[in-house]
Amino acid sequence: MNKAYTLQEATTKMEKYCAYQERCHKEVVEKLRSMRMIPQAIDKIVVHLIEGNYLNEERFAQSFARGKFNIKNWGRKRIVRELKIRNISTYNINTALSEIEDRAYYKTLDNLAQKRLSQITEKNPQKKRKKLADYLLYRGWESHLVYEKIKELIP
Incomplete structure (x- = not known):
């Protein structure tokens, strides 16, 4: 009981x-x-x-965004989706996203894409591009950034 x-x-x-x-x-x-x-x-x-300041949604959202970006390498779209599931306000979501610096964001995307590309054994360039795109999109990276990065890495 x-x-x-x-x-x-x-x-x-x-x-x-x-x-x-x-x-x-x-x-x-x-x-x-x-x-x-x-x-x-x-x-x-x-x-x-x-x-008592034990519970603070803005602080939670910032901590969540920083953690998921730094540790799990999630993109902004995935972070936003997960925060919305937790009923976090748009204001707090935007505040949380401002915690992620653009330079660090693009560098992480580059590192993640290159690391994943080195793991893909597919020989067909078209299938290779699709596998890399699927991986990055699943992790919540914006599609225009993903496709630019793929063009750069798999000419």
């Missing part, structure tokens, strides 16, 4: 949950629901977390 939490226990648990790693409102609400908290308690706890 699931443990029943008092408001204070749930609040303390959520403070730790948010302190451990940046969270978005949606994750916190889902976690509280999984703890079988009633909607009024969820609202009260979320307000407490925001006031």
Whole structure:
């Protein structure tokens, strides 16, 4: 049987949950629901977390964008899609994207494309281009950037 939490226990648990790693409102609400908290308690706890600065969507979005770009090499489109799934506002998404410098963005695309190209064993240039394009598009890179890069790498 699931443990029943008092408001204070749930609040303390959520403070730790948010302190451990940046969270978005949606994750916190889902976690509280999984703890079988009633909607009024969820609202009260979320307000407490925001006031205590445990929960900050702008900070979450910035951290998320930086992490996914630097560690997973995601493009802007994939980052935007994932933030929208988490119900992050357009303002916060734009703020988060401004965390990524253009120079670093293009350099990462170049490195990613070259690394992937070296792994593709396909001999047919057309199929090679398609494989590289599919890979980069899946990772959320803008199509015009992907096709420019492919023209440059596979003449």
